[in-house]
Amino acid sequence: MPIHPNSHGSVKERIGTIEKADRFPPRTTRQNLAASRSLRTLLAPLEELSAHSDRLFAAHLGWQDQKGVSGMIPRFLFTGPGDRGSFLRVGLFAGVHGDEPSGVEAAVELLHRLHADPGPALGYELFVYPVCNPWGFAHDARWLKSGTDMNREFWRGSDEMEVLVLEGQLMKLAFDGIVALHADDTSSGLYGFAKGHQLTRHVLEPSLEAASRFLPRNFDKSIDNFQANAGIIEDGYSGILGAPPTQKPRPFEIVFETPHRTENSLQVEAHVAAILTMLESFRSMIAEAQNI
Numbered sequence: 001m002p003i004h005p006n007s008h009g010s011v012k013e014r015i016g017t018i019e020k021a022d023r024f025p026p027r028t029t030r031q032n033l034a035a036s037r038s039l040r041t042l043l044a045p046l047e048e049l050s051a052h053s054d055r056l057f058a059a060h061l062g063w064q065d066q067k068g069v070s071g072m073i074p075r076f077l078f079t080g081p082g083d084r085g086s087f088l089r090v091g092l093f094a095g096v097h098g099d100e101p102s103g104v105e106a107a108v109e110l111l112h113r114l115h116a117d118p119g120p121a122l123g124y125e126l127f128v129y130p131v132c133n134p135w136g137f138a139h140d141a142r143w144l145k146s147g148t149d150m151n152r153e154f155w156r157g158s159d160e161m162e163v164l165v166l167e168g169q170l171m172k173l174a175f176d177g178i179v180a181l182h183a184d185d186t187s188s189g190l191y192g193f194a195k196g197h198q199l200t201r202h203v204l205e206p207s208l209e210a211a212s213r214f215l216p217r218n219f220d221k222s223i224d225n226f227q228a229n230a231g232i233i234e235d236g237y238s239g240i241l242g243a244p245p246t247q248k249p250r251p252f253e254i255v256f257e258t259p260h261r262t263e264n265s266l267q268v269e270a271h272v273a274a275i276l277t278m279l280e281s282f283r284s285m286i287a288e289a290q291n292i
């Protein structure tokens with residue numbers, strides 16, 4: 001199945017195509033995102049900002065498969081201040097499960113805040129994929145259109161276009177850090193999965209602490225059937241969105257989970273606080289390592 005990123009019409013045309021599948025009419029305010037489920041409504045303010053920004057760029061990933069079915073995964077690039085020669089590259093992925101809007105809104109909110117104040121992105125090149133499963137987002141569904149859970153399909157020879165396109169990104173960009181935002185309706189508190197680089201838990205720990213200003217942390221000994229330690233799980237499902245198995249050295253890889261049944265705006269704030277803290281912790285960890 002051929003993939004032709006960025007080769008099918010303008011950004012506006014591609015977003016328009018996706019929007020035809022939406023069940024709800026477009027809304028005009030960012031406050032109504034969870035209800036509106038419109039990609040155009042969600043992304044229009046960022047598109048507008050990126051058209052006039054020297055830090056924020058829209059570079060969406062479009063494709064058409066052999067049967068002529070087209071699709072698009074939105075992607076934004078944010079370049080923080082700092083020395084261009086030594087950027088840390090982080091991938092932020094939200095909306096893998098289309099019925100978990102808080103991560104989607106947090107990814108969008110983060111870009112708005114960084115555009116207003118780029119300081120927290122010092123030394124970073126951020127690739128943000130706010131809606132990895134556009135069909136699921138439009139239909140308030142966990143699954144891809146095929147009925148598959150996208151987050152069990154990575155690096156297993158999947159033929160799902162969304163998975164292939166994101167695997168291509170993960171291979172090509174070889175991120176130093178990968179963050180996936182999720183919400184769990186069986187958890188009463190915040191927690192995260194730490195994978196990849198052995199120092200990952202030291203990136204996750206302060207981010208849980210920062211996010212707990214908004215929502216409680218889950219201190220259960222077992223979360224989602226995994227052994228947990230103060231909200232940190234060092235295990236996980238196979239097939240989740242993550243670095244290519246062959247990538248060396250391993251990046252830090254975090255799946256950050258908010259409790260889905262709590263107030264959405266608090267989940268958004270918790271996600272944003274967590275990401276900003278991860279960026280800060282990882283940057284200082286790298287700086288320390290370079291000074292040794």
Ligand SMILES: [Zn+2]
Pocket residue numbers: 096097100181182183
């Ligand atoms: Zn999820």
